[in-house]
Amino acid sequence: MTAAAHDLMTVASLTVDYRQQGQWHSVIRDLSLAVRRGEILGLAGESGCGKSTLASVLLGERRGERRLRAGSVQFDGIDLSTLRARELRRLRGVRLALVPQNGGASLTPTLRIGSLFAETLRAHRPHMNKAELAAEARRQLSQVGLPDPTGALARFPHQFSGGQQQRIALALALCRMPDLLILDEPTTGQDAMTRRGIIDLLIRLRLSSRMSMLYVSHDLATLSEICDRIAIMHAGEIVEIGQMEDVLLRPRHPYTRALVASIPRLEAPPDPALLPASRRTPERITA
Amino acid sequence: MTAMIRSTAIVPQLHIDNLSCRYERPHLFSGRRNKTPPAVDDVSFAVGAGETLALVGESGSGKSTIARTIAGLFPAAAGRLRYGGHDLTLPVERRAAELRRLIQIIFQNPDASLNRRHRIGSIIARPLRLFFGLSDADSRQEVASLLEAVRLPTDYAERFPSEISGGERQRVAIARALAARPSLLLCDEIVSALDVSAQATILELLRSIQTQTRLSMLFITHDLAVVRWFADRVAVLYRGHLCEVGPVERVFAPPYHPYTSLLLEAVPVFGRRREAAGDAASPAVTSSPPTTGCAFASQCRHRIDGLCRSAEPPWRQVAPGHAIRCHLEASDLNRITGRAATGARLQVAAAQKS
């Protein structure tokens, strides 16, 4: 399969195995997927469906008890499996970036935020001097809505809350200005207000840049707010993929339908099948 | 459904009056206590028999502290807590066995709340032994019916927690709580760590158990969408202060407390791509809440300068059973917050429905 010109990343017939206690199990089965240039693709599925594994395979990760049994991953026409470790690292640093689940844990605990930024930025903008590096770091931090960016540079990761660490990890990924940003559950475990802050930032990015994003999450409601297309993953396979409106408002696969039905919503009660007997009748007013 | 989840004869009520809690550590040598702002400040509410009260707030709002205080796991700094005829200010170690049995708590993360070295059957049998003196052999039947009650196969009793999914694990935690035949269930963010489908299953399960047993629930969450169709009443908590209490239909309709309105806007609208970022992008939480005036004043979009930062806001009764703690009049709140995006969105949805 050749990558179409508008596809930035293509996954073709990918099968990935995991080793657990000496035995291989496939976690991804014959999966094909493409992330188009400039789009936000949502990858939805429940825990254990293989979506986080997919995210790390897309990044060319090779370590771990895992093997790529079949298929290929191409980024902008380059087959990631043919790259040497150094080339892969360069690609990852500049054009491909991941904000992992629990991004706070990806921040080196012994380095101040300022040093983390200096390290990342220096690799990409070698001409920048100290003051310029700091200014750029501040700009990125305020962009993700972190209060007091100047003060933040002098602090250590553990001095921030989980939500703030997640946003710092995001800012670090963004300052590389990657072509493709992979976000693995960036809002999971965050409370509603922090989630809103991260989503707003991504929406602003979507409006202001042509960055492609792969947004991995089990939260369909959040995905629906920012994604152009959505892929639904179940047991290592993509069961449905298409425009966000088509997939979520007119789901075809029974799994997608069940997922959509279980989303908690403000506007309407959940699917009658999920609504308890007491609520299927007109609303109770307890006042 | 089964014998196990029948209700207890007396169904007392929970009354929390002027509860304050404080995290403080006496200094090791001087014994002096450092003054920290209270995690829970002067909170009052009640939960009736068979009722579900949702306690909603961000992390750090003190909602879990309240649950832990009711369970006797955290001391109250001030206030009166009663459950039926029982005094809840006692720590759990000094409570009567009957009271410990009546109030059960379920935690957010079932990975941490179930001992991974015990089989599920033995996890569920423990309260049976402790509260009803059942031997392991006698409890086997009860464990099976409890597993059925939470819709798990009875052969799960032989499995370890690591051998089942997260949603199933949370159902085991619920079965363990039900084993004590409680009359009040404290649910501390019990669906936040779960996938949406598991969330829906758990909520539906709790609801059906509740209709059979008249169980009262204090349901703690940060997600308003979760409780919209689940709770009977909602209490909104901001940094240890209650700001709105009322029946769920009223809290989710204007007038809103400005903070409730902000929380509502944070709930994603399903199936509609957003083309503009909200202006409340960064709920920048400052290090400590103000000591005077309204706790929410520094973040409030409708702050009245000179008033909100200096004077405690009054409780305003805006409808029967629905109170908002704000300096703004109900009519002003209605005008300001009712027009906000979420208000409009909910009204549209309501209009479509009728």
Add this chain to the structure above:
Amino acid sequence: MTDLSVLLESRPRPAGRRFALQRLPVSAKVAGLVLLAYAAVAMLAPAIAPYPPNEIFVGSPFEPPSAAFLLGTDSLGRDVLSRTIYGSRTILLMGGAAAGLSASIGGLLGMFIGYRGGVLDEVAMRMLEIIMSIPSIIFALLIVGSLGASAPLVAVTVGLLSVPNVARVVRAATQSVASEDFITAARARGETSLSIVLRELLPNVTGTLIVEFSIRTGYSILFIGGLGFLGFGAQPPTADWGLMVNEGRGTIDASIWPVAAPAAGMAMLVTAVNLFTDGVNRLFGPAEQGGVR
């Protein structure tokens, strides 16, 4: 409804549980076999030892190895092989008892102070540190010297000396478990501290306890051997390896075997215990359990 939940919730397949010992590294498996051999020799000593260990002049003094005396005889004409075989009983029994004592007392103590925390923890830890700051050899000589040397007393003394070490490690492992919600849930149920420690905590620190027991076995064997050599262990005529080395060292010119045999036995035993400990540590150690050390 049920259909839906079946469709939605993917159940992880139960991980095939393999016997933990099968996952030991090869070196540890070999070491384990060596230890089993030691245990067999110790248990079957009366059957396999060619002569009674303490009988003198079964041969003439300082006979070199021969078909009759595979490892020769010592200054009193006792068979070195028989004495070495019986000596393995003494050392395994004393070492195992000492390690068991330190693991059980230290384990319980560590779990209690790790679980209760607060002032109890502060006080207990300071006390343990004081005990640990006294060189253990001096401590042991003091006790054994004043109460009289005997095998049980030596085992108990060496065991007690290791209690602080075990307690410290177990306390750290306990602390990381004690903050989990299943402990909070047990407290909320009204479980007693004892039942929380034994029922909830113990199964979660068994790995640490096994590792500690293993470490303490190696340590105790060496220590007891050392005390025996100094004459503060088992008393003559007991077949004790430390004692045998001491007795044979003056006449090493006449025959090296009365010294070499017990010394080699000791060296191989300690090496096997340490290799085994290493493997066990890799299986149950802090990295596996997420504990802090």
